[in-house]
Amino acid sequence: MSLKEDYIVIGDEDKGYRLDQFCIPKHYQNDLSSVIIPAGLINDRTQRLAFNICEDFNYEPIVALCVLKGGYKFFTDLLDCIKSLNSTRNESIPIAVDFIRLKSYVDDQSSGEIQVIGGDNLENLRGKNVLVVEDIVDTGNTMKKLLNVLNRHSPKQVKVASLLVKRTVRSIGYKPNYTGFEIPDKFVVGYALDYNEHFRDLTHICIINENGIEKYKSKS
DSSP: OBBBBEEOOOOOTTBOGGGGGSOOOGGGGGGGGEEOOOOOHHHHHHHHHHHHHHHHHOOEEEEEEEETTHHHHHHHOOOOOOOHHHHHSSSSOOEEEEEEEEEOOOTOOOOOOOEEEESSOOGGGSSEEEEEEEESSSSSHHHHHHHHHHHTOOOEEEEEEEEEEOOOOOSSSSSSSSEEEOOOOSOOTTTTTOOOSSSSTTTSSEEEOHHHHHHOOOOO
């Protein structure tokens, strides 16, 4: 399984960009430390990932699985880039789409399995090329468990595209096939990544500050 290790690495000491250099919604201006990945850079990187995906799948049909909720923005933009390539190149890649959510649960033996919610019958993936699209890979545990579930249904192949991979000591070492950016172990929001359902409407990927964490923490 090939891994595209040409992702952009954001260093631990990288402070990002000042908020006043970008258009940040007023309701979030006191809740963020910095912009770590501007929207334009996300868009350009997504275009390159789309090109790599088309080449690697050899323009064969794929089923693109979006992992909700956080993955929807990256999923939409990535597929738009693939569709743009389809309209401008001699070859094109047919795409079917589906949407899933993941629910973690622990059985009596504490196996830590996950449940796939929504989407069509996973049996429909048999013999097909599958592209899983995720917003961020943290420890890698959830994605490894999802791949185990998907592979039970005998797809032709399964590859994973994740916009972000977090560099953390908690990682089990899993790496997606396609990665946009490797980021420090910091709490990031924006571009559909949320904190208790807030910040999904933020265009750039930003680092949340203590004020934002306190302001939007769960009240339960």
